[in-house]
Amino acid sequence: MKIRVVSSREEIFTLNPNERVVHLAFRPSNKDIFGLVETCPKIEVIQLPKSYMATVSKSIEMFLKMQRIELIEGDVWGHRKDINEYYTIPSSVTEKIKEMKTEGKSTEDIEAKVSRESKLNPGMVAYILTKESPA
Structure with a gap:
């Protein structure tokens, strides 16, 4: 992205x-x-x-x-x-989001962990979560 x-x-x-x-x-x-x-x-x-x-x-x-x-x-x-x-948001970040979503992690957990690891704001992680990853 x-x-x-x-x-x-x-x-x-x-x-x-x-x-x-x-x-x-x-x-x-x-x-x-x-x-x-x-x-x-x-x-x-x-x-x-x-x-x-x-x-x-x-x-x-x-x-x-x-x-x-x-x-x-x-x-x-x-x-x-x-x-x-x-x-460019690294593909590793979007992959991590998809992986955590597949594992059944909560949206809040995904936002917190990914934003901490990637220096992306939780709001941007939430946006990627809704737009990039499969439902």
Whole structure:
């Protein structure tokens, strides 16, 4: 699974309209979020660093909820935008999630263990759990 890393508001309008998971590496304004949703109509997840999550307005949170877009707190550890515009979640992480789900582990256990081992936020693990693994 790949996360598109966006490091400036100017970059929003150059995105592929098929992007589904986007990490904003800058503090977005309401206008930036609206622009992102307009540019990428298939978007499912917007990830923001913890320090930026606190500045997201309640109206944007409600707008995203109405659009069925998840707002997740998290970082892309060790990612270098100058090398690749996408952060790839290692297949070992998705395999671990599938394996634990097959073993009958609870969603909370999977989120806690995988996020601890992979430095992924529990919210992102929950998203991968619902999208990537078989039911």
